[in-house]
Amino acid sequence: MKHGKYPLIITFLVPPLLLYGIFVLSPYLQAFQISTTDWLGYSASANFVGLDNFATLLRDEYLWNAVKNNAILLVLLPILTIALGLFFATMLNMGGRRGTAGVVGVRGSSVYRLVYFFPQVLSVVIIAYVWKEVYNPNNGLLNGALRALGLPAPTWLGDPRTAFWAVLAVMVWSNVGFYVVLFGAAMQAIPRDIYEAALLDGSSRWTTLTRITIPLLWDTVQVAWIYLAIAALDGFILVQQMTDGGPNHSSDVIGLRMYNTAFGSETKFGYASAIGVVMFFLTLSVAVLALRAARRERIEYA
Amino acid sequence: MTTVDTSVPVGTAASGTASARTGDRPPRRETGVLNVFSHGFLALWALLTTLPLLWVVVSSFKSDAEILSDPWGLPGALRFENWARAWTEARIGQYFLNSAVVVAGSLTLTMLLGAAAAYVFARFEFRGRQLLYYLFVGGMMFPVFLALVPLFFVVRNIGLFNTWTGLILVYAAYSLPFTVFFLTAFFRTLPTSIAEAALIDGCGHFRLFFRVMLPMARPGLISVGIFNFLSQWNQFILPQVLMQGDESKWVLAQGLAALAISQGYQGDFSGLFAGLTLAMLPVLAVYVAFQRQIQAGLTAGQLR
Numbered sequence: 001m002k003h004g005k006y007p008l009i010i011t012f013l014v015p016p017l018l019l020y021g022i023f024v025l026s027p028y029l030q031a032f033q034i035s036t037t038d039w040l041g042y043s044a045s046a047n048f049v050g051l052d053n054f055a056t057l058l059r060d061e062y063l064w065n066a067v068k069n070n071a072i073l074l075v076l077l078p079i080l081t082i083a084l085g086l087f088f089a090t091m092l093n094m095g096g097r098r099g100t101a102g103v104v105g106v107r108g109s110s111v112y113r114l115v116y117f118f119p120q121v122l123s124v125v126i127i128a129y130v131w132k133e134v135y136n137p138n139n140g141l142l143n144g145a146l147r148a149l150g151l152p153a154p155t156w157l158g159d160p161r162t163a164f165w166a167v168l169a170v171m172v173w174s175n176v177g178f179y180v181v182l183f184g185a186a187m188q189a190i191p192r193d194i195y196e197a198a199l200l201d202g203s204s205r206w207t208t209l210t211r212i213t214i215p216l217l218w219d220t221v222q223v224a225w226i227y228l229a230i231a232a233l234d235g236f237i238l239v240q241q242m243t244d245g246g247p248n249h250s251s252d253v254i255g256l257r258m259y260n261t262a263f264g265s266e267t268k269f270g271y272a273s274a275i276g277v278v279m280f281f282l283t284l285s286v287a288v289l290a291l292r293a294a295r296r297e298r299i300e301y302a
Numbered sequence: 303m304t305t306v307d308t309s310v311p312v313g314t315a316a317s318g319t320a321s322a323r324t325g326d327r328p329p330r331r332e333t334g335v336l337n338v339f340s341h342g343f344l345a346l347w348a349l350l351t352t353l354p355l356l357w358v359v360v361s362s363f364k365s366d367a368e369i370l371s372d373p374w375g376l377p378g379a380l381r382f383e384n385w386a387r388a389w390t391e392a393r394i395g396q397y398f399l400n401s402a403v404v405v406a407g408s409l410t411l412t413m414l415l416g417a418a419a420a421y422v423f424a425r426f427e428f429r430g431r432q433l434l435y436y437l438f439v440g441g442m443m444f445p446v447f448l449a450l451v452p453l454f455f456v457v458r459n460i461g462l463f464n465t466w467t468g469l470i471l472v473y474a475a476y477s478l479p480f481t482v483f484f485l486t487a488f489f490r491t492l493p494t495s496i497a498e499a500a501l502i503d504g505c506g507h508f509r510l511f512f513r514v515m516l517p518m519a520r521p522g523l524i525s526v527g528i529f530n531f532l533s534q535w536n537q538f539i540l541p542q543v544l545m546q547g548d549e550s551k552w553v554l555a556q557g558l559a560a561l562a563i564s565q566g567y568q569g570d571f572s573g574l575f576a577g578l579t580l581a582m583l584p585v586l587a588v589y590v591a592f593q594r595q596i597q598a599g600l601t602a603g604q605l606r
Contacts, residue, residue, distance in 0.1 A: 005426055008507040012418035016478055017434070019415065023456065023475035024441050030452035088347060091340040106340060114593055115348045118355060120600060121589045123536035125555040126582055129562050129574065133361075134354050136373075139571070141357050144373030177351065182601045234445065237538055241559065255447050262451050263543065269451050276448040283445050 031280075034273040041267035053274035063275065066245075066252040069164060073171070073232035073253075074286065078225050080172045085179030085224070086217075088116065090209060092180065093187045113184065116177035124174070128241035131170045132157065135242075160250035163243050167251050170238060175231070179224055186220040187213060226290045233283055254279055355582065362575040369571045384576035388561070394577050396550070397557030404466050404553055405534045408473035412530050413523065415474065416481030421511055423482065424489035425497070435486070441479035450543055457544050464547045472540055477530045484529075484602070488522030489515070528592075528599030535585070554581055 035053055039046035057063060092109045119127060134141045135156040143153040156166045190213065198208050214221075236255030239245060245252035245260075254275065262272035361369055362384055363377035389395040423435045453472070454463075462468030492515070500510050516523070538555040545551060552560070558581055565574040589596055 005507060006428075008511070009422050009426055009428055011508075012422045012511075013434070016415040016419040016438075016482070019471060019475045020438060020441065020478050022460075023453065023472050024449065024478075025437070027449035027452035027456055028444055030456075031448045034452060084347075088344065091344050106344065112344050112348055113597075114590065115351055117589070117593075117597055118351055118586065121532060121585055121596065122582060123538065123555055123558075123585075125536075125538050125558050126578055129558065129578055130354050130358050132562070133358065133571075133575070139370050139373045141354060141373055148374065173350065176347070178600070181597050185601055230445075234447075236447070241562070255445075258447050259450070273448075273451050276445075276450065279445050280448045284443065287443065 031273045031276050034270055035277045036274075037270040039270040041269045046270065049270070053271050054278075056271065057274055057278065062249060062252065063254070063257055065249055066254045066257045069252060070233055070235070070254050070282075072164075073168060073235055074229055076168060077171055077175070077232040078228035081175045081179055081228055082221060082224055084172070084176045085183050086214070086221075088112075088176070088180045089183035089187060090213065093184050094205075094209070094213070113181060116180050118177065119174040120178045122174075124237040125241060127170065127174050128238050131166075131173075132242050135166055157243050158247060160247045163247060164251040167235070167238055167242055170242070171231070171235060175228065182224065183217060183220060186217050190216050222290070226287055229286045229290055230283055233279065233286060254282075355586075358575050358582070359579050362572065362579040364572055364575075366569065366571050369575070381572070384572040385580060388573050388576035388580055392557065392561045392564075392573060392577050393549075394554070394557055394561070394580050397552055397554045398580075400466075400551060401535060401554040404469050404473070405531065407466070407470040408477070408534050409527065409531055411470060411474040412477040412481055412534075413527055416478055416526070417485055417516065417519070417523065418511075419478070420482045420485030421489055421515060423486045425515075435482075439479055439483045441476075442483065446476065446539060450539070454543050464545055464551065466551060468544055469541060469553070472544060473534045473537060476540070477534065481526050481530060484526045485519065485522055488519055492518050524595065525599040525602045528596050529602070532596075532600065 034046075036048060036050060037046040038049045038052070092106060092112055135143075137143055137153065137155040137158060140156075142156070146153045154162055157163050194212060194216075195208065198212055203211070234255055235253045236259065239251055239253050239256050240259070243251045245256050258272050258275040258279065261268050261275060357373075360377065361373075363379070363381050364375075364384075365378070365381060368375060368377060419438065423431065423438075457463050457468045457472065460468075462471065496514060496518070497510060500514050501507075505514070536555065537553070538559075541553045541556055542559075545553065545556065549560075558577060561574055561577045565571065
């Protein structure tokens, strides 16, 4: 060996550590500290107020309204996305001819797999505007179809009763394709002889799905659940760009509350950071809970 | 490249052998009904996915009058002038270039620093390694919102507010946790024998990394590179906070947001559709060309 390993360790580790420390770690740590002040941003005066911001938070009805919406997303987004994802992945990978062992896809499954993944490569901003126009009450794609069928044409994003659900639908729409591909890849990894054995035992299609495929996919479903739960606590970009939380705060989410508190008309950085801290603990506990709830024995194919 | 393919269509290969085994037995009736049923739903979702995107592309050729009168109608002519207007007046062209510059810088930085750190974590024993590794990887768990306010001031105090350099450094910093996590796992899977042989032959540690380890890690680098490229290209919250002022330096997502807002005031629907089309088509074209690698790259991180 010409040189020791330490020159390399130091050269390789210090630049990424510096970058990470300055732009990721230090902001996160500062956020906790700022959340205990009444800092209004540009002025230098920030007084320590202890947990006052968190006490205000508890009485903030706008925030609770946003929390309620995120809670609905937290329940519905994973359920709808995973159900649709599993359904389509099953159809694509096992919808083929019965009487054949194992995973046989339907004809054209590669085309479906290509198309379903489209939303995943597009920026959320693009998705937000595409759908904002689809929902446009006068010249949108959706109401154009409804009018042609002689049905009533709602205002969708302009109506407090429908705005939130319209945004939820877009969230599901943009996520399903990814999980179809994810579940599909996991299904392909299940050994074929398991299906051959099930077929020999006369197992029906439905039994095969519920007793073999889904249990063997459980690990992947668990991962999907955590990712979708974290996505459900966010939803910021779609909501901000499609409805800006409106009308009348009906589609507000916590992230938007925080953003507007910090970068809106008043720059309440102390209070906004407190909201950020709450989001941090929410995300953390959701991830831990999801891991706990979904814990099962890991299956290894020998 | 075959090692990154997690979505190999085994179906086609399997159906060949399977049908040979079952011979000419006609499909059972249950299958026919189910196939129609499943194809129906699959086609419906394919339609739901493509129709809104297709509609935007078709609408980008329409005049505003056509858009307002009939949303389902076809354009009377291919009005590429809408595209030209979005490209120059709404400056989509310039924002495209800006995004390309920023992402080129940040992606290079991410991959270089990420691979270096991951290599050290995967291959060397030193005091504090575990702690540093978890410190790094823990960054994946935090919502970016928590950091937003202090990050704004950190970047401003360093003097990088409203600069591309600032964006490049911040993009790279926030991509590092996942990159390091993914590549550390990847470097661990590579055989150690080649590295040992090279060291015995007198190859230095640095040469070993650049000449032997990086080429061996190519499939992993490609996967995580695709993942990082898309997430950095589509980034919106970070530039919105860190690049607020100078319009000429905005990235594509910000340009689209501005276009959508000005469309709201001016009613220039065709301009908005053209801008969306221009932003959408290149990404979709690249995706269609590299479908397998991109799907594998994006799902690889989740399948662990």
